[in-house]
Amino acid sequence: MASTQTPKSIMHSVAPMLSVRNGAAAVEFYKAAFDAKEVFRIESPDGAVVSRLSIHASEFWVADESPEYQNFSPESLGGATTRMVLTMTDPDAVFARAVSVGARSVSPVSDKEYGWRVGRVADPFGHHWEIGRPLE
Amino acid sequence: MASTQTPKSIMHSVAPMLSVRNGAAAVEFYKAAFDAKEVFRIESPDGAVVSRLSIHASEFWVADESPEYQNFSPESLGGATTRMVLTMTDPDAVFARAVSVGARSVSPVSDKEYGWRVGRVADPFGHHWEIGRPLE
Numbered sequence: 001m002a003s004t005q006t007p008k009s010i011m012h013s014v015a016p017m018l019s020v021r022n023g024a025a026a027v028e029f030y031k032a033a034f035d036a037k038e039v040f041r042i043e044s045p046d047g048a049v050v051s052r053l054s055i056h057a058s059e060f061w062v063a064d065e066s067p068e069y070q071n072f073s074p075e076s077l078g079g080a081t082t083r084m085v086l087t088m089t090d091p092d093a094v095f096a097r098a099v100s101v102g103a104r105s106v107s108p109v110s111d112k113e114y115g116w117r118v119g120r121v122a123d124p125f126g127h128h129w130e131i132g133r134p135l136e
Numbered sequence: 137m138a139s140t141q142t143p144k145s146i147m148h149s150v151a152p153m154l155s156v157r158n159g160a161a162a163v164e165f166y167k168a169a170f171d172a173k174e175v176f177r178i179e180s181p182d183g184a185v186v187s188r189l190s191i192h193a194s195e196f197w198v199a200d201e202s203p204e205y206q207n208f209s210p211e212s213l214g215g216a217t218t219r220m221v222l223t224m225t226d227p228d229a230v231f232a233r234a235v236s237v238g239a240r241s242v243s244p245v246s247d248k249e250y251g252w253r254v255g256r257v258a259d260p261f262g263h264h265w266e267i268g269r270p271l272e
Contacts, residue, residue, distance in 0.1 A: 011225060011269065012192035014170075016152035016218045034150075042250070056148035061221060070242070070264065072215040079208040081263070082152045082218035085197060089147060106206070114178070127217070128206065133147070 017061035019071040020125040023049040026062050033098040074126025083128040091131045095119045153197035155207045156261040159185040162198050165260060169234040210262025219264040227267045231255045
């Protein structure tokens with residue numbers, strides 16, 4: 001499925017590309033944890049993937065790291081320089097589902113003084129996700 | 137402008153939050169380089185910012201790093217774990233503008249065998265941007 005077609009919806013857009021070790025496994029994790037849908041995928045003969053995923057109308061990319069091109073996984077650098085803000089109507093349920101399939105709880109879902117109900121997980125590949133919604 | 141109102145458009149969404157040193161300066165850079173619009177901002181008394189920016193219909197966040205909460209800037213880790221994919225109808229112009237206001241060219245805009253015309257810059261805060269569009 002190495003199509004190069006690009007829907008018009010992504011023209012004039014910005015989307016993050018997460019570098020990971022084991023991109024193929026990461027794609028499966030994001031599907032299981034966040035109900036992400038894969039909309040595009042390139043696989044190299046060595047198994048490395050570049051995958052575009054969507055969660056509702058939002059898109060992000062996942063790719064195997066390539067330190068020679070300055071694309072580093074959190075495992076390589078010992079931390080992440082971008083976290084993902086996942087806004088969902090039921091953050092408690094999404095948080096629980098993510099943890100049930102392998103994410104690690106960094107801070108449980110709770111009401112914050114800045115007006116959000118939010119929790120934070122680290123995924124098995126070292127990227128962090130803030131899962132929340134604005135309080136009523 | 138510490139509003140906590142959230143437009144319905146970001147419910148069920150995922151957006152990256154870039155950790156940087158000097159968030160206030162980074163916001164100004166993203167406005168100048170990519171014509172980003174600031175749609176929400178919180179400032180702490182110490183000058184740290186959390187800012188939500190939009191480029192056309194896409195949103196991303198910028199925040200001062202907080203290593204004590206596992207939010208690291210590329211300067212702190214010596215690289216970035218997420219790169220930003222900026223899809224624009226005229227990548228050459230956007231690339232040139234970014235460089236003119238302080239981005240560093242990592243690879244110039246060129247046609248790639250995978251069907252995109254794309255170049256890559258590093259911004260002054262260490263985040264990398266792939267600026268491109270699909271070839272006809």
